[in-house]
Amino acid sequence: MSSPLTDDHLDGLFEQIPLLAGRARTLEELSGGLTNRNVKITTADAVYVARCVDTERNLLGIDRDHEHANSVAAHRAGVGAPVLDYRPDLGVLLLGYLEGKTLENNDFQRDGVIARAAAAVRTLHRGPRFVNRFDMFERQPAYLQTCRSRGFAIPADYHDHAEAFAAARRVLTATDDAEGSLVPCNNDLLAGNFIEHGDRMYLIDYEYSGNNDPCFELGNIWSECGLSLDQLDELVTSYHGRRLRHKTARAHLQGIVAKYGWTLWGCIQNGSSALEFDFWAWAMERYEAAVAEFRHPGYPRLLDDVAAPD
Known part of the structure; x- marks a missing residue:
């Protein structure tokens, strides 16, 4: 297992960044990072966030150059933090600090939050x-190969659901419009990656970003933020400006795909991360939810609903 970055090590890294070098600063650990350390840096006249990673180990398929380029694009779009420096040699991405409330799952129960999201x-x-694509149907087998080659534990009956997963791929592929239908997606919008500032919402953390089916984004929000299916329908309807039953079904199916695929992310972290976090429980929460969906008698109907016109 890799060792977490120490405060002394971080101070040494920050001295090599022109915006921070030689300046008095205070450091505050920000919660929520499961693949890196997010550090709030306060100086006399500015506040920053440094995303700091271990440059010696990457089992999760994260491309830091992609993360940097896509973070710049997200800021240009108007929803991301400003990117101030990028030092891949140091494993540091320096961002401007966004003022606001970091959301939790229960915040999505408040009026207006789903619409703003x-x-x-x-x-x-x-x-x-x-600058890149993201496809869970490509990421999942890559994660599976990592688990096999490293001997990481996965759920004992994980492969029992391969056909249900493949069925989702078939219907999603058959009903996909074209390459042009892919849009720039964060792909990891758990509640903690939404920052609410008044009526404005920011989106942070572009480690897994890439052009993707917009319904994966919406379905992954449903999966990660603890939304009900009614709230998923509200999210999809707000996104499109009108109710589209087949789009809600597509987002639902993509959310199941996300649960099954991210299970293996948790298995890799369980076998390799030095962070004090129960990655196995995290993985099993998603896995058990995916299995319940695959086994539900309504699953074949869901597949049909994705392909059905409104």
Whole structure:
């Protein structure tokens, strides 16, 4: 397992960044990072966030050059933090600090939050294209191979649901419009990656970003933020400006795909991360939810609903 970055090590890194070098600063750990350390840096006249990663190990398929380029694009779109410096040699991405409230799952129960989240996501999706693609049907087998090659534990019956996963791929591929339908997606919008400032919503953390089906983004929000299916329908309706039953079904299916694929992310972290976090429980929460969906008697109907016109 890799060791977490120490405060002394971070201070040494920051001395090599012109905006920070030689300046009095205070450091504050920000919660929520499961693949890096997010550090709030306060100086006499500015506040920054440094995303700091271990440059020696990457089992999760994260491309830091893609993260940097897509973070710049997200800021240009109007929903991301300003990118102030990028030092891949140091494993540091330096961002401007965004004032506001970091959301939690229960915040999505407040009036107006789902609509504001949908508006922010739509703004991102209409912004500058990202430099890469993201496809969970490509990421999942790559994660599976990492688990196999490293001997990381996965759920004992994980492969029992391969056909249900493949069925989702078939219907999503058959009903996909074209390459042009892919839009710049964050792909990891758990509640903590929404920053609310008044009526404005920011989206942060572009480690897994890439051009993707917008319904994956919406379905992953449903999956990660604990939304009900009614709230998913509200999210999709707010995003499109009208109710589209097949789009809600598509987002629902993509959310299931996300749960099954991210399970293996948790398995890799469980086997490799030095962070004090129960990654196995995290993985099993998503896995058990995916299995319940695959086994539900309504799953074949969901597949049909994705392909059905409104």
